[in-house]
Amino acid sequence: MNFMSPGQVVWFEIGTTDPETVTGFYGPLLGWSFEVDPDSSVDGRTYTRILAQGAPWPMGAIQAGDTDDEVVNLSILSADVHADVNRLTALGARVVVPATQVSDVTVFARLADPRGNLFSLFSQSTSQRFEDRIAGTQEYLQQAARTPPPGAMGSFEIGTSDLKVTTDFYTDGFGWRIEKDDTADGKPYFNIFGPGAQWPSGGLWDHSGNGAEGAGADYVMPCFLATDVAATTEAARQRGARVELGPDSHPDGTVYARLADPHGRRFGLFSPPIQSADA
Structure with a gap:
């Protein structure tokens, strides 16, 4: 691939x-x-x-x-x-x-x-x-x-309030493999693998079980690498962005935030897991 x-x-x-x-x-x-x-x-x-x-x-x-x-x-x-x-x-x-x-x-x-x-x-x-x-x-x-530079699109996310419709469309339409992320600390999160891919290139957040929080939560968005997610999130907020989620930490050390820019377009920020010295 x-x-x-x-x-x-x-x-x-x-x-x-x-x-x-x-x-x-x-x-x-x-x-x-x-x-x-x-x-x-x-x-x-x-x-x-x-x-x-x-x-x-x-x-x-x-x-x-x-x-x-x-x-x-x-x-x-x-x-x-x-x-x-x-x-x-x-x-x-x-x-x-x-x-x-x-x-x-x-x-x-x-x-x-x-x-x-x-x-x-x-x-x-x-x-x-x-x-x-x-x-x-x-x-x-x-x-x-594999290792995007700071500020680059390194991933993407789909949010859905109808998990079956969304997964059926993208798996049938593009050959994506969508698998529950069992390391996501109980969050309704799925990894997206492109055709033939060994590693995920994006993720899917299932908002269907979130009641009012899930209302209107259908979106696609790019996710950008940040060296300091918390600082970049705060800088975005000061520039007029709305913080929807985070900054939050994944058990593997990934830090993540979901925002909407001043015109309402969603985007994500993330920093990858910290690699150990002997990794």
């Missing part, structure tokens, strides 16, 4: 009508830098790539100018976007943006899962221009997938 294989979450997008508020919040908070994709600056729309500090390759983007909503979605690699759109709608997804060719770079589509959460599909281009751009970055991508 390769990190850049169909069915893997490899990107995220922030939709906004005000990109300056996005860069102004996340840039100082997580050390992000930004570069506008020149191919996208048409018809009032811009697509701004997001880079973690020191990273040679972007991990996500800000989509501005074509939405009335302040949203976030995960992006999943596809071998055939058109075929996957047809297959996923048969499983209960709704098309938001149909399969669209973007210059000679890629094909993408945006859908909503049966619980209304947004996600995108995109295909890798075989164009020489794309190959030239990605040359020399594969080693970084592989390393970042």
Whole structure:
């Protein structure tokens, strides 16, 4: 299994009508830098790539100018976007943006899962221009997938108030394996394994048994590495974010928090377990 294989979450997008508020919040908070994709600056729309500090390759983007909503979605690699759109709608997804060719770079589509959460599909281009751009970055991508730099997306989370509908859709739709995390200290948390993966790349929080707390708790969100989750959470709160959970500690030493930025888009912060000297 390769990190850049169909069915893997490899990107995220922030939709906004005000990109300056996005860069102004996340840039100082997580050390992000930004570069506008020149191919996208048409018809009032811009697509701004997001880079973690020191990273040679972007991990996500800000989509501005074509939405009335302040949203976030995960992006999943596809071998055939058109075929996957047809297959996923048969499983209960709704098309938001149909399969669209973007210059000679890629094909993408945006859908909503049966619980209304947004996600995108995109295909890798075989164009020489794309190959030239990605040359020399594969080693970084592989390393970042296992040990992301501070501020990078290192995981993702799905929250659901209907566990069966959500797990059925993603297992049938993408071949994910979703298993209860028995080390989660009794929390209703599941690990998500991409197709053929040995290690989890994301998690699922089951809110269906939480009564009022679970109301409206369907979401997808990227999770970013932080060297100090408590300090970064407090800095986010001072910048207008709402803290929904944590900072909390996992029995293995992982520290985690779930927040919503000033426009209500959820995101996670985490620090990995501390490795022992003889590990």
